[in-house]
Every structure is written in structure tokens, then in C-alpha cells.
Amino acid sequence: MSVTAVTGSASGIGAAVCEKLRAAGHTVIGIDRHQAEVNADLSSPEGRANAAEQVIKLANGKLDGLVCCAGLGVTAPSSSLVVSVNYFGSTELIELLQPALAKGEQPAITVIGSVAASQQVADPHPIIELMLNNDEPAARALADELGQPQIAYSASKYALTVHCRRLAVKTGSTGVRINLVAPGAIETPLHEASKQDPRFGEAVRNFVAPIGRNGQPSEIADAVSFLQSAQASFVHGSIIYVDGGMDAMMRSGKF
Template sequence: MGTFVVTGSASGMGAATAGRLQDEGHTVIDVDLHEAGIQADLSTPQGRADALTGIKAATGGRLDGVAAVAGLGAHLDDPARVLAVNYFAPVALLEGLRRELAVSGAGRVVVISSNSASTVPLIDEELVRIVLSGDEKAALERAGGRHIQLPDEITESAPSITAYASSKLALSLWVRRTTVTEDWARAGILLNAVAPGAVLTPLMRASTGRDAEPDPDNFPTPMPLGHFGDPEDIAFWAHQFLRPEARFTTGSVLYVDGGTDAAMRPEGY
């Protein structure tokens, strides 16, 4: 049986992913703000460093996989924090755990991106460039500066949409750029991303408003299947990417979104 790290394990997709691994008999090192073996605020460098210290102590120097699931939604009115948790946290943890993943000889990583990276037209390309350069201070300043003008109806419901979609695009690009480098590829560590669409979790319910049950046929993005996702729909694929048998897939970004991206970008993939 293996040892896996799951961030965002206290809720939604992270809890579902941790549950699948535990059901198979694996050891799960769970990381979250609360209700987790390792409690840390991944929005800050200090919180990430504390999390890494705790994880390394628990692994014994060898790690089979990481599911970096923790994230924040666009509904929060704090774009810098959204960017920090959605991009800088998973990248710092994964870079910090590369050595432990290499020791296993078949390390597996899955991150949770979003179909927002391809379906939201409010991406700040300059922000993505700065994020990928690794300059967190400059990136958080840029995100807080809100350089993309949002339509009024979006400012209210999704004030951090630019930081959110830009963070998820940058995370998918980081996966694709990193996975081909020698340090990762030749160490047998495979990195993939799942890009969910609308999935019924506390994050999505907070984004759509708590008062009414969201309606898939009257939703801002098309839902061709006529229903939203469940955390288990994402955990299923996250789990597949973490299996040792998934040995020839790396750098992929898998849409698990009920067909939203296909409906919005029929000419792209």
C-alpha cells in the first residue's frame, strides 16, 4: 500500500479523493485549514513551509503520490488570496516534495485546475506571465490591482474571477511545462491536471448563492448533460491518475465538466 498526500481533504473533491485512497488501504496524509492531520494555511509561504515539514515527517522520505486539491472560488472578494491558494500553494508543495516522489520511482501527481482556464474570457495574460515567472509578490500585487474590467453583474457574484481563471490557467501550464523536465520525467514522476466544471461542493454553493438550488438548465455556463457534477465524479479521475498503472499519461489536462468546455469551444480542444 502507498502513501499519498491530499490537500483540501476536509471538504468536497479533496475529501472524496482521500476517501477513495483510504478505501483502497493507502495511507493518506491529509492537509487542510481545519479537520486534517496537518492543519496549515496554504495561502502563505510560512503555512506551506509548516505543511511541508509535517508531510516530510509523516512520509519517512518516500511518497507515492500527491493530489493537490485545496482551492478557493471566484466568489471570494480577495483575488490575491485566491491566486496564492490556487497556484502558489500547489506549486510550492509539489516542488518541495519532488525528492520524496522520486524515491518511489513511480510518483504520481494530480492537481485540480478548472475549465475556467479555457471558458472564462476574463483572463489577465500579464498576470499569468508573472505567476509563471514565480514572482509571488509581484503576482499577488497585480491580482489585487484588478487590471481587467469586469461587467457589473460579475463584479458582484464573482469579484475574483480574473484571479481565479488566471490561477487555474497558470496551474495547467505549470503542469505541462514541468512534467517534461528531466527532474520530473526521468524520475518517473507523472503530473496531470483535472479541469472540473460545475461540481456541487461547498465552494460551488457559495459561488452560486446559498438560497436557491442551482439549476443546470439556467446556469451561466452550458451544462449539456443536464446535471452538475458530484465530488465523486472528480475523485474518480483524480484517483486514476494516482494509480501506478497510469504510467504513460503525463502533462494531460482532463476536462471533467459534463460537456461545458466542448459546448463553449466546439472548434478547440
């Protein structure tokens, strides 16, 4: 039976992923700040090391899957926290769990990006290079200096996408597949908080996908469940947009 760790398991997309994977027969190890099999704070190197240590222990050193859902939106307490959780909370955990994954059965990683990453494609912000250079203190400092959580958010997801695609090339021969799901607007507590925010609420409410509605967490979990299954055995380094057509709307002529 496949043993899969899922970050952000206590809410929204992560909770839906846990439910779907359990139904598909996986043994799930949830990781979150609270209400999880592994309670850990992914915003710091110490918290990530603690999370990895507990997961490896619970999985007896051999992990078959990892799904990175934990993340913060534009209403986070600070932009530096967005950088630390969204980018380093996934990239460092992946690195720490790679040896256990390399021992797994048909191992696979799925990372939750965002359609918001596309906003950085035309003119990538310099903070992205700091993240890709693994310089967490400098990226955090610049994020807080900018004080624009929407830039920290889209940049963190852009950097995360680039990092994972590079990793797919670098570590493909280990047999650990890695892919991303890029959601559009999904009805979760994170999205609800953005809709209510006095700075961003109106823009978020007016940003409607061509399909005419927001998505449900289970619709993201379906894509994750596919990527974590044997049916996706040749899918590697890919981004699946599950966004009701938002990406197509924003850049139909580019992909």
C-alpha cells in the same frame, strides 16, 4: 502500500479524493487549514514549508503520491488570496515535496485545475506571466488592483495548468508523473457559495453543462484515483476534463 498526500482534504473534492484513495488502499495524509492530518495554511510560503515538513515527517521521507485540491473560488476574501492558494499553494508544495516523491513507488501527482482556465486561452491576462515567473508579491498586488476575482480565479487555474505541463516535460525523467483534472461545476461548498453570490450567482446558476446537471465530488475523485493508479502509468502531462461537456461546449473546434 502507497502513501499519498492530499491538499484541501477537509471538504468537497479533496474529501472525496481522500475517501476514494483510502478505499483503493492508499495511506492518505490530508492537508488543510483544519480537520486534517496536517493542519497548515497554504496561502503563505511559511505555511507551505510547514505543510511539507509535516508531510515528509509523517511519510518517513518517501512519498508515493500528491493530489493538490485546495483552492478558493470567486467568493474568496480577496483576489490575492485566490492567487496565493490556487497557484502558489500547489506549485510551491509540489516543489517542496518533489525530493520525497522522487523516492516513492510509481510516484504520481494530480493537480485540480478548472474548466474556467479555458476562458484565458484566447487572450491570456498579464497576471499569468507574473505567476509563471514565480513572482508572488507582484501577482498578488495586480490581483488586488484588478479587484476582479473571476479573472484571478481563471488566471490562477490557467497558470497552474501551464506550470504543471511544463513540469511534466522538465521532470519526466525523474519518474514522477504529473497530470491535471479540470472539473466543471461540481456540487461542493465552493460551488454553492458561488451560486449564492450576488455578483456571480446568476451566471453560475445559468452555466449548465451539456449533460444537463452538475457533477458530484466523487466523479472527480474517480478520475483522480485513476491518474494516481498503475493503470495510468503512461499518462503524463495530460489534462482530463471531467465537466459534463462544458469544455466541448465552449471550444468544440479547438483543443
